[in-house]
Amino acid sequence: MKTKIPVAKPYIDQEDISQVVEVLRSGCLALGPKLIQFERNFANYIGAKYACAVSSGTAGLHIAVKALGLQKGDEVVTSPFSFIASCNCLLYEGVEPVFADIEEETFNIDPEKIEGVINRKTKAILVVHIFGQSARMNAIMKIAAKYKLRIIEDACESVGADYKGKKTGSWGDAGVFAFYPNKQMTTGEGGMLVTDRKDIYELSLSLRNQGRGKDSDWLAHERLGYNYRMDEMSASLGITQLAKLGWMIEEKAKVAALYNKYLSDLTEVVLPKLGGHNTQSWFVYVVRVRNGRRDKVMQYCTDNGIQTKPYLPTIHLQPFMKRQFGYSEGDFPVAERVSSETLALPFYIGLKERDIKKICGVLKKAL
Numbered sequence: 225m226k227t228k229i230p231v232a233k234p235y236i237d238q239e240d241i242s243q244v245v246e247v248l249r250s251g252c253l254a255l256g257p258k259l260i261q262f263e264r265n266f267a268n269y270i271g272a273k274y275a276c277a278v279s280s281g282t283a284g285l286h287i288a289v290k291a292l293g294l295q296k297g298d299e300v301v302t303s304p305f306s307f308i309a310s311c312n313c314l315l316y317e318g319v320e321p322v323f324a325d326i327e328e329e330t331f332n333i334d335p336e337k338i339e340g341v342i343n344r345k346t347k348a349i350l351v352v353h354i355f356g357q358s359a360r361m362n363a364i365m366k367i368a369a370k371y372k373l374r375i376i377e378d379a380c381e382s383v384g385a386d387y388k389g390k391k392t393g394s395w396g397d398a399g400v401f402a403f404y405p406n407k408q409m410t411t412g413e414g415g416m417l418v419t420d421r422k423d424i425y426e427l428s429l430s431l432r433n434q435g436r437g438k439d440s441d442w443l444a445h446e447r448l449g450y451n452y453r454m455d456e457m458s459a460s461l462g463i464t465q466l467a468k469l470g471w472m473i474e475e476k477a478k479v480a481a482l483y484n485k486y487l488s489d490l491t492e493v494v495l496p497k498l499g500g501h502n503t504q505s506w507f508v509y510v511v512r513v514r515n516g517r518r519d520k521v522m523q524y525c526t527d528n529g530i531q532t533k534p535y536l537p538t539i540h541l542q543p544f545m546k547r548q549f550g551y552s553e554g555d556f557p558v559a560e561r562v563s564s565e566t567l568a569l570p571f572y573i574g575l576k577e578r579d580i581k582k583i584c585g586v587l588k589k590a591l
């Protein structure tokens with residue numbers, strides 16, 4: 225059997241473990257001090273007034289859509305090149321996602337293509353910062369101001385990234401982060417909504433907690449809500465993970481630099497590019513494989529014990545999206561072209577230089 229190199233792996237140290245064990249010993253497993261501490265630390269880190277921890281990134285996005293009052297009949301402009309959750313959170317509320325194609329180099333929504341799809345039903349732009357790199361927020365904020373649109377940032381892949389020195393998630397009306405084990409930092413399952421708006425914050429607290437009011441009785445419910453709470457073990461992990469996030473991002477940048485070095489002579493492979501004004505928070509290491517050979521390269525990697533992922537399939541061509549909205553191939557050509565060529569390589573803290581050499585050797589052979 226060949227040793228398997230996984231595509232992603234969380235980084236958990238002794239401090240993470242001992243703090244979670246302490247929570248277990250404390251007997252307070254939900255709605256306790258760790259939740260409040262994690263929210264405070266996270267809001268500070270992002271530079272936002274308020275933070276509301278939730279059970280997943282998807283839950284946070286759903287709350288953001290509800291808290292902004294988006295509903296059936298509304299349209300929201302978003303990217304077709306994303307993880308499905310950034311679209312699903314709109315569909316949960318009967319809001320129609322309207323896609324604008326992406327930029328060829330950064331894979332983020334192309335601000336130049338947004339205005340063309342805005343109409344009287346458009347209420348918001350849901351910006352996704354893909355693969356740890358911010359979308360061009362200056363241009364997007366200008367469009368939002370011109371048409372009086374709300375902004376939700378799906379920063380689930382971009383914790384720690386900034387654009388012109390301002391962190392992703394802190395630009396819009398609400399920003400949402402995710403802490404699934406493959407993200408830059410993890411709480412197991414978990415997510416966070418940040419905002420500077422008190423009304424959105426208070427509504428979010430209620431929506432995540434079964435629609436309870438601020439001071440209402442445990443069994444009194446002011447609105448339709450959900451159980452989207454984050455437990456104390458997760459919050460504790462969030463605190464210790466956040467404390468070393470800067471270091472973890474740097475470690476991943478080192479891995480990325482090694483890939484860049486060992487892949488530089490492969491002309492069929494396009495390396496990740498950073499747009500102007502961006503700092504990258506490394507989430508995944510994604511290359512483009514030219515000449516229609518991505519799937520063959522993937523298969524060859526699998527045969528050699530190396531796990532890779534085709535990040536990401538376009539959202540509009542998912543089977544249920546085609547059925548519901550009648551999308552077909554060719555609707556968003558840039559996203560589709562990128563999507564047919566992108567390949568995520570193994571990428572995590574502790575990935576050894578000799579493994580990276582091996583992976584790059586396998587890619588070379590495959591090509």
Ligand SMILES: *Cc1c(COP(=O)(O)O)cnc(C)c1O
Nearest residue numbers: 280281282307309380381402404
């Ligand atoms: C991971 C991710 C999410 C959802 O996060 P979960 O915690 O898995 O619900 C949403 N959007 C994007 C772009 C993501 O990468």
